[in-house]
Amino acid sequence: MVFMAVTAFTLARLRNLFAVAMLSGVFSLLAAVVYVVMDAVDVAFTEAAVGAGIATVLMLGTLVLTTDVEKVHPKKPIAPLIVVTLTGAVLIYGTLDMPHYGDPNAPIHHHVAPRYIEKSGAEVGPPNIVTSVLASYRGYDTLGEVTVIFTAAAGVLVLLGRWRRAAAASNPHKTDDEPEARS
Amino acid sequence: MELPGLFTYWIVVVLMMTGFYVVIAQGNLVKKVVGLNIxxxxxxxxxxxxxxxxxxxxxxxxxxxxxxxxxxxxxLILTAIVVGIATTALGLALVVRIRETYGTVEEDEINAREREP
Amino acid sequence: MKRKAVLRVNAKLLIPLILLFALYVQFHGDFGPGGGFQAGVIFGSGFILYAIIFGVEVARRVAPAWLVRIGLASGVLLYAGVGVVGMLLGSNYLDYSVLAHDPVHGQHLGILLIEFGVGLTVACSMITIFFIFAGQRPGGEGR
Known part of the structure; x- marks a missing residue:
């Protein structure tokens, strides 16, 4: 986890955005390692596939389309630093009341989790509790998440779809079969 | 080595504040998206x-x-990661569109261009 | 990347394995770590690897835009449709116990179906997003 903090600091300081893209991939892999240490194998699996694979590719794609060097700002902004330090101090003060890491008596382990762990094998079947909670107990949530992904993909299509360029080339009969562009 | 029980939360706070600082202090829009990811x-x-x-x-x-x-x-986090990458892609798409319209991804240059007649 | 022979041969070896692994993760998710979200991402990254190595236009022929968009929408529809079927069979929305004679079998079938819907949507959205980013002209107009 200390490695993660160091990587994050380097990310904040770096100006070459290609290095930033690669380093954020490294950051994701470190996060995946941390998840495995914390017994969340499903989450680690997802983070490794998403963060190190797709996110890096998308980031590089954006850099090709925009620019890869960040502009150097002459003056160091001091106000954001103060805001960030104050917020961080307040948050750390807040953690003083938190249950300790790995504490089995923490409130989170006493509400619905015991029921999932004890009953899901008999009620739903799959030995992987994460799957049965994801798909069965919390089906509505997952439906919502899938809809969000669908909407995001549709949004990217609207923003950068091919037909927008066809419209920009002032070729009216090509855009007839596509919905109207906002641009 | 036994770490204090609250150590993980402190690292989380440090990470969170690093991301927050990147979002509010850096002018580059791609960098801001990276900050949001952190x-x-x-x-x-x-x-x-x-x-x-x-x-x-x-x-x-x-x-x-x-x-x-x-x-x-x-x-919760399993779904949030995948939703996160989808929304990141949407944000990057917006950045690409901004670059097409304004010719830059630096916040102050965009503001300067907005103030021009 | 037309001339990188090592890359092309290796990719040809790897891509079927990646897709196969994605299907394994998809349908073995009940027993080990895995499920629709991970499988969708892995399947999508297999296609993205293909597109990077062999060119986006070739990959577009393998997965045409209309097909990917239909997959994108039908994944969500499959998920919601399973819920509606449960409702028509006289139970609550997204309650799979009535899908088969035995509640546990019904749950199993329902989870399998909706995980497939999730995987379809995630894979298709990843492929769509990548193709769109790759299909842009580098640099943009930049007035």
């Missing part, structure tokens, strides 16, 4: 660290194991 990952680590039980194992049922990690945060 912020997001810090929240994920926070959730997952809460679900850990000492001496527990991954939440896959097996005979002879009594203590499991709490599966509920895992489910």
């Amino acid at each position: 912020f997001q990952v810090s929240v994920f680590v926070f959730y997952i660290s809460m679900s850990k039980v000492k001496g527990g194992t991954a939440p896959i049922l097996e005979d002879g194991i009594e203590v499991y990690a709490n599966p509920l945060p895992h489910v």
